[in-house]
Amino acid sequence: MKAIIKRRISASPASHFSAHLHPLLQRIYGSRGVSSDAQVKTDLSSLLKPDSLKGLPTAVDRIHQALISHQRILVVGDFDADGATSSALAVMALRSMGATFVDFLVPNRFDYGYGLTPEIVEVAKQFSPDLIITVDNGISSISGVDEANRAGIDVVVTDHHLPGSELPKACAIVNPNQPGCEFTSKNLAGVGVVFYVMTALRSQLRSCHWFSDKGLDEPNMADYLDLVALGTVADVVPLDHNNRILVAQGLRRIRAGRSRPGIKSLLNIANRSEHRLVSSDLGFALGPRLNAVGRLDDMSLGIQCLMTNDENLASEIARQMDDLNQDRKSIEGSMQQEALNQLQNIDVDESSLPFGLCLYNGNWHQGVIGILASRIKERYHRPVIAFADSDEEGMIKGSARSIPGLHIRDALDAVAASHPHILSKFGGHAMAAGMSLEKQYYHEFETAFDREVRRQLTEDDLQAIIFSDGELASADINLDLAQLLRDGGPWGQHFPEPMFDGTFTLLQQRIVGEKHLKMVLGVGDDKQQIIDAIAFNVDTECWPNPQATHVAVAYKLDVNDFRGKQTVQLLVDHISVVNTGLRE
Template sequence: MIESKKQWQLSTPDEHKTKQLERELDIPPVLAKILVSRGMDTPEKAHAFMNIDHTSLHDPYLLKDMDKAVTRIREAIDKQEQIIVYGDYDADGVTSTSVMMTVLRDLGADVTFMIPNRFDHGYGPNSELFQLASDSGCTLLITVDNGVSGIEQAKLAKQLGMDLIITDHHDIGEVLPEAHAVIHPRHPDSTYPFGELAGVGVAFKLAHALYGEAPDHLLELAAIGTVADLVPLHGENRYLVREGISRLKTTGRAAIAALCEVAGVGAHEITEETLGFAFGPRINAIGRLQDAGPAVDLLLSADPAEARGLAKQLDMLNKERQSIVAKITEQATAQVHARHPDGAPHVIVVAQEGWNPGVVGIVASRLVELFYRPTIVLSLDPETGKAKGSARSIEGFHLYNELAQNRDILPHFGGHPMAAGMTLAAADVDALRERLNRQGEAVLTDDQLIPAVEIDIPVEPAEISIETLESIRSLAPYGMGFSRPKFYLNGVRAATIRKIGANKNHLKMELEKDGTAIDAIGFSLGHLADELTPEVKVEAIGDLQINEWNGRKKPQLLLEDLRTTEWQLYDIRGVRQVTRWAPLIPETDQLYVVFRNETVEAFQKLVKAPIKQADGLDEADCAAHHLVLLDLPDSEQQLQDVLLRIRPRRVYCHFFTEESHYFGTLPDRDQFKWLFGFLKQRGRFDVRKDGETLAKHKGWSRDSLIFMLQVFFELGFVKMNNGLTEIAETPVKRDLSEAPSYQKRQRQMELEQKLLYASYHDLKEWFNAQLSAREEKVWI
């Protein structure tokens, strides 16, 4: 048995609705099932979803204060006032800044941008920078991807004589800043129909209003920022990303060509994964380690040479960022284990001096993946006495709301339900840890501490084809709120199992059912190869992809999790070195069983667990899940008696024996006949003196000769005294099989054939028969 690591939530789409979509939209059954399972359960809904177009864009003037913002910006342009775009240092902020810079330059504005330094200024509006903007002659300050939390900075801008326009998408606090305009998709006084825009999406809407039409040339930037900021990919976001990706594949923008070059991606290959795992991290990297201005310069550059240089700089910083993240993750993980040896708490809070505050958000994400707990990672600064960091959460723990309950020790924080940033006194870290754990215990159930995975549909291997998988691609882009489809395969046989990769830490399988097989690969799941046995039937979930190699395309399951309720047989027969197989046996619920006393002496020093005699098992032993059969029984009945008492999840067959009779063979009747004639002719025979010579003459082993003489003795054919053998005076005719020695040898050979030398398949069938018989007896 192998238990799943996650909670599987399987959807069963309505068959009638599925058939209707298949018929009316002329689509494969698998695609129809996915659409129905995700709520697109009518032909109209499904068609609209798959054919999303510009009509998905809402009127930008539905956003509260949009008219006021446009009027003020146009006035500033007409008067050639100095405008500053105040951005943020992540990919969403950088693309938002680039969008706003582009539209204002196109409209002839006198505009520059300003991005706070993560280390010097922190996130969001900064009083020092607002003062600097005013000193430089700025009269109109436009924030992008930030600003809604800047209550005091908005007051300062007014005092300095600057008009402030805020465009943001982060959670709004109890009070709105006093600004000329606050454009936010979830503004409390707004009727805007879509509240999930990223910062770049809000900037795009302002650009739309300023241009008077949707700025298609800015869709590329909108797509990058939207994917990088992990906002839900439905509604307007879906359109922005889908159309943006389409344009990125053919763009002439120098920055995209340069990013493709350093990422090793062809422009025609760009997908949402390219944005999320290639472009986004490189744009983010610079703001995590230093000033993010060059990232904006890259996106705005029209010079290919300049763009290549800037892209290489971002790529180099991304590699440095990866190294830093790996080191801090290792240290933070060790800290969790040291502080909580019995298991992770409801909320993880780790802190250490020297941790780069620019990457702690990534480290928090890594710890959530590892422990599945809300996590805060803080960098301690001994000079200022401050702790600065980031948090990532899980479903059921609303980070912003939970942090808001600790405002007395959290003077600066902001974010979303799933992510947040904060600064607090280092002396208050322990108090924050204790408080959040109490809050976590109050709101998080045991089930919520186990990651759940939503599975779209069950599929059979026979349903999976290249054509079907290509049709599923029409559902892209995938991302937050619209993840890649997950598929469930039930009752598939593990036809092949092996470890792959330089460190043998990945799993490669072939899953077969009803004559159709599909490849499966599980990254970082190589350990399961030691827990799976040939032919075992499993349930598997994952993402179906097309694997292309040397021009050949094959469907492949990217394995996420698997489980099996079948008992498993582990064949360790003939593996003499105990150190090779003992580590494979789980340390809990072990039971080592022997049938012979001498086996205990041979193995007790080699295995950690106690060894029990088969005829001395108690009730606790019978509850064991992992049964190790160290030696051969004397009879099938002995092993059947053990299996009648124990219902193991795993059986490990070692079947050690000092002497095998199977390959020695049983002497045939002609050999017995010849030996009896020889003894009758000689009258008496001294085995000790002449046995070796006779055996060599006939090509027998000495053991075979002794065995035949023992059979004759048991049948009364001969008398034996101290090795001297004589023919009995009046022997009664009897069959050889009546001799106990003959019977024992015959049984031993049959038993060895069934258990020790049988094929894996035949041995598994033998155990299946015994366990099935056990179930019938229990039922009766």
């Protein structure tokens, strides 16, 4: 992918920070819209209060009634990491608060698709629930909630996805993005919403002496923050101040060795140290292994891993999850090569590709098309939708990934408005969405989608931009600064980890792990300072490059911990050859 590097501009005056904060961190925070020490604090006392969450009192009252009456509660989740952590948190919290009958159900993505559908309500009836609580879904489940109502099953919806023009007729809806909700953090993940609901339920139970009357130990909701951190980071929601608090608190518990056995086992199999864990480890090591279960198998396995207190069982399930993730990588790799072959058949010149790119292969795995769309989007920097055949006769499923500047769900909404017969259903976020349509309409949709993307984006928007926090002096490329930046997070979506750029002498280069470029770089013209660097997932047709003597790189300053010895290294996000003008 070709890219241009732009320097970030601080949007906040550094004078609002206390003098003890490192000047570089002041500048970095300022460029991310943080203007004071208060916005950096990640203690729980700074967490937003739940009072302004619309629908919360009604939801808590209904769940409270279910506890009093010993009613059967069924948690209906989603098949991704956010849905898994949400389901695990809800079930464990309810059981700790004295729920007699509580279980969970996750729709198999291949048989039922997403959310509380009428078909899933039929499956749910086997549990004889009096109350269904949806987690990380439900806001678009109009017909599913109607079916539950007809069956005499109450539904409490907890979700964070954007609502459509119609809301489900649930007995309560808790979603910061629903109309009229004044909760200021609209970026909660599904697990964050569930955490607020369960915390409010505990408060209500405490106020009516529920725990003392029942002889129950009052649960400490902070015990679930490891799940909240994992689900929040893995779902790639923006890390606003409130989410940074939730993630930071979860990371602290994990580092202190107080996480659940399932998370410890996943960290162990991913070769990550719990004591040095950062948010990116949750996103790149734990999240994929959890998501792989929902993509290739049944997410119930992942939820079981998160819920068990048996360390041996957690380790065994973690190994199964790791195997599934390896399978996912293999499937994804072959699908990506097939997709690239399709693109070469369209045109080898990127400038001639559609603005909105659609790819279809009936044999692709439904569970992996989202990752495929993401990989192709990263390579060509344009909105991408990957399609595969659905289990439903004559239907295909698509998974979309977008780029900054195009709200993908709104784009699909515009296509549906102008071509009402094409899309059977769709939903999603600004950057990701899913849809279903009849196969016969694929080419019509392909044209309509490209037309809509061209209406909203220009050619300049298709130019990838890497935002840099500037160039570091050679004296600043050291272990102390790397550790300072590491501790300055948690970093993540919309609060990106510090990125720097510079030109280095390329002293050594070799491929490791099949497609990662390991380098030794010289800093400055005298090359007296030598630094290790690694670029992941490079184009092996371009690298190693024996003609390259100097490279321009965009990088993160990282602490490499190898056999107990810590050294500074560069994590390279983008590399280009300076002396020849060639680019990756």
